[in-house]
Ligand SMILES: [Zn+2]
């Protein structure tokens with residue numbers, strides 16, 4: 001195709017979105033709440049690169065997880081390397097732990113992270129190709145008490161950002177000792193219904209029967225209800241773990257539901273899985289999901305340490321977080337004439353050093369015009385500086401809400417805008 005001779009406006013790429021300043025305030029609010037909450041539980045932030053070797057995600061997401069594989073943003077760089085924009089976070093953290101031998105350091109292996117992920121998914125409402133996730137991971141803690149602590153932390157998070165009506169679902173997916181028996185029973189049972197399943201599920205019977213439970217087709221869901229449940233096949237160790245996990249949830253007085261079909265198709269998931277769902281999101285009802293992956297590190301060629309964590313989609317979460325008014329609190333400094341302009345600069349510096357937000361516009365405008373703009377921006381205070389004010393070293397302070405105006409010194413000005 002030859003380039004169009006007409007000048008075309010460049011738009012954001014399909015499946016991406018801008019977070020404009022007004023929305024960004026809400027993002028910041030949620031991120032700040034999350035960061036400080038995670039820190040309360042001993043988590044520390046980790047930041048890894050946005051792209052990694054493609055191999056990392058091929059290995060990390062499991063061969064049967066074709067969903068992630070098919071949706072990866074993979075490209076060859078100028079050096080001929082195959083790189084992929086991260087589709088999920090856990091493989092990057094695992095890589096970082098192994099690469100820096102973090103498990104040998106004296107720091108706790110508790111990490112949190114908030115940032116963009118990339119999947120070449122079909123764009124639809126509420127689904128993006130560049131989306132954002134919050135991610136929390138703990139390594140080297142076998143005890144079911146940590147499973148319950150993570151679920152409790154997730155519940156506190158939703159409470160703090162004022163998401164209402166979330167329900168907690170929990171399950172166990174067993175381990176490599178007990179899952180083969182279950183897989184066999186599941187496959188044999190599903191085989192009996194082969195013809196009743198959708199084409200996709202028929203394939204899953206052969207590749208990964210656990211994924212049948214993810215199918216949204218009504219007929220498949222109906223049959224799935226009658227299929228064997230993993231919790232009836234747990235080995236002693238997994239059973240004890242699940243019972244203890246639940247007893248800690250009771251200790252936290254958290255209400256939850258055991259959902260026997262809450263399974264994660266990835267090979268490395270073991271024991272505990274959980275999900276928070278909301279009826280307000282309609283069909284895509286999961287707000288966050290997580291689980292234990294005791295075999296993942298080993299599978300990555302790393303140390304044999306267990307792990308557990310959860311991921312949460314920011315875009316979905318923000319739909320559920322109520323909007324809050326965040327009124328502006330800056331002082332608009334209006335000036336008339338060159339001497340006053342310099343004085344305005346100095347006053348702004350003074351106020352900013354004291355932690356007061358200030359705003360000056362440098363284009364020469366009339367006083368009425370400047371006050372009008374201060375109003376439009378929603379500034380609660382205006383300061384007026386003219387030649388007289390420069391000479392007297394005192395300024396006109398205007399309360400933009402009441403319209404009241406008085407002459408103040410620099411110090412009085414500071415006290416007035418601070419007390420508001
Ligand atoms: Zn087991």
Ligand SMILES: [Zn+2]
Pocket residue numbers: 197198199200201215216217220
């Ligand atoms: Zn199906």
